[in-house]
Amino acid sequence: MLQLNQIELRRGTKLLFENAFLQAHAGQRMGVIGVNGSGKSSLFALILGQLESDAGQLQLNVKDVISHVAQESPSSTQPALEFVQDGDRGLRELQADIAALEAINGHDQRLHSLYEQLDNIDGFTAETRAARLLHGLGFEADIVQKPVNEFSGGWRMRLNLAQALMCRSDILLLDEPTNHLDLPTIVWLERWLKSYTGILLLISHDRDFLDSLCTHVAHIEHQAIKTYTGNYSQFEAVRAEQLALQQAMYSKQQKEIKHMQSFVDRFRYKASKAKQAQSRLKMLERMVQIAPAHVDSNFHFQFHEPDKQPQQLLQLENATVGYGPTAVVNDIRLRLGAGDRIGLLGANGAGKSTLVKTLVDGSTLLSGERTLNKNTHIGYFAQQQLELLRMDCSPLWHLQRQAPDIKEAELRSHLGHFGFRGDRISEPVAPFSGGEKARLVLALLVLQKPNLLLLDEPTNHLDLDMRHALSMALMEYSGALLVISHDRHLLRSVCDELYIVHDGRLHEFRQSLDDYPNWLKAQNEAAINESPDTPRRSQVSSKKQNRQDEARQRQLLKPYRDTVRKIEREMNRNRSDLEGLTDSLHDESLYTDIARKQEMTTLLQRQAGLKSSLESLEWEWLEASEKMEEAAKEL
DSSP states (O other): OEEEEEEEEEETTEEEEEEEEEEEOTTOEEEEEOSTTSSHHHHHHHHTTSSOOSEEEEEEOTTOOEEEOOOSOOOOSSBHHHHHHTTOHHHHHHHHHHHHHHHHOTTOTHHHHHHHHHHHTTGGGHHHHHHHHHHHTTOOGGGTTSBGGGSOHHHHHHHHHHHHHHSOOSEEEEESTTTTOOHHHHHHHHHHHHTOOSEEEEEOSOHHHHHHHOSEEEEEETTEEEEEESOHHHHHHHHHHHHHTOHHHHHHHHHHHHHHHHHHHTTOTTGGGSHHHHHHHHHHHHHHHHGGGGTTOSBOOOOOOOSOOOSEEEEEEEEEEEETTEEEEEEEEEEEETTOEEEEEOOTTSSHHHHHHHHHHSTTEEEEEEEEOTTOOEEEEOHHHHHTSOTTSOHHHHHHHHOTTSOHHHHHHHHHTBTOOGGGGGSOSTTOOHHHHHHHHHHHHHHTOOSEEEEESTTTTOOHHHHHHHHHHHHHOOSEEEEEOSOHHHHHHHOSEEEEEETTEEEEOOSOGGGHHHHHHHHHHHHHHOOTTSOHHHHHHHHHHHHHHHHHHHHHHHHHHHHHHHHHHHHHHHHHHHHHHHHHHTOTHHHHOGGGHHHHHHHHHHHHHHHHHHHHHHHHHHHHHHHHHHHHHHO
């Protein structure tokens, strides 16, 4: 059991905990959440003995083994497989004792007892278990003997994680374990952690990861720790109810819900008749339900309406992308048009980012054709963008440099929506956290008013509140979107279509995001069961046939998809006109000035006509969507 009683903890002059309580038992998987700076990592340091509390007691069983992921990037000439086994300290101690006795006397009777102890802790299978951990975390079999210092920084952090999982621990502390992982690896880690029998304390900003794993949630707020039973979504619902009871929050909460409800209403008409619309509506309604849990967030922003929205934005035809002579993804056919909302799946190294760079500027295009509409305005977010910030300059300076015509007061207000207020606006960027730098890049991106957003892992370093704000902003964004993310909640919220980069090809992923883990499992099993005696020609022929079948299916479905998109474009135009009319009808003088009576009548008639037209178009869209689904099932 782990227990904190009346804990008080300060870091410098800042009070993190005051009279704080926490209790956790074996078998509990507890998500530790709270805004950045609330004390989550300090809580872990306290449990690890790296910090001492100013008051109160931390109670632990002296025999309990605590495991955590080292934050320092390891550097050694030791093979990766050996490095991971070092995580089991008891194993290494036994192995050292056995080696010492064997060096002195290979027939010492004490060896028998040591070998029994080694067998009791599955020591003879340690190398196999370490290899399985490495495989699950994405390491190919032919590189597990490579020295640790030959891996990149991200892969070294995976080695740290593998070492922590290798430890036979009673308490496991994981601080943002998914930061350096792709979605397939996150799915594997979820399965592994579900079988963990000790106490798991988990800091994460990935709500799907928390939902899948957590049996309890510890929320740090106002220098206290409050424990909830259930996963993150259940915590969120309870917190929403609590905040709704606070009168001070009521007005702001209702405004937030009303704002989102207007967006939900666009998809309301007979949504049950189309699978896509039904799924979208459920997600929107879910966002309304959780809105109060984020009503006190520091982050609320929207993407501006693009100046122009061409129907055809960007196209790749027969494209091969890669670097130098190395092709990564081949035979790409991709068209991005107004209203497209695409999520891009695939393992790390499959070529997702390489493909996106081709879309951004063609820098990784090896062959084929990239066609960009002259009115396409791309907004690009990637982790490299953070490195382009001027470290000696302030957030305000960055915005003034990009938008010199906008008044300083407006820029300050804009930065406030992203959590930059007071002196923080004028401070140099250099000491900012990764999350703060990512928020600044997003603030710059919004000012660009793009009509095509290309986002490569936009949620890295962002906390739960900022991820929620980003999801809301992207849901209401009227331009086209293609996003790479290991945050399944974000993908589920904002994407209508899924594509996957797999085996050097780009395919449309016709299953749902919830089916993706099973698809991954099936792919892994197929790879394991694939016979080495299968002739290579047969494999090539099979892949070629699959590509031909997929191309044929795309061609047959194209008329249906074009019809749906045509209706969507008309719906978007009607909605835009209707919003403009609604704004005009808010003018009070329209109803008090007799001279404007005819103008008012005309506006009201146009409003009624647009609403009627929009309702008809939504029926057409639902019917066209059903026909497209039926055609897809028949193929």
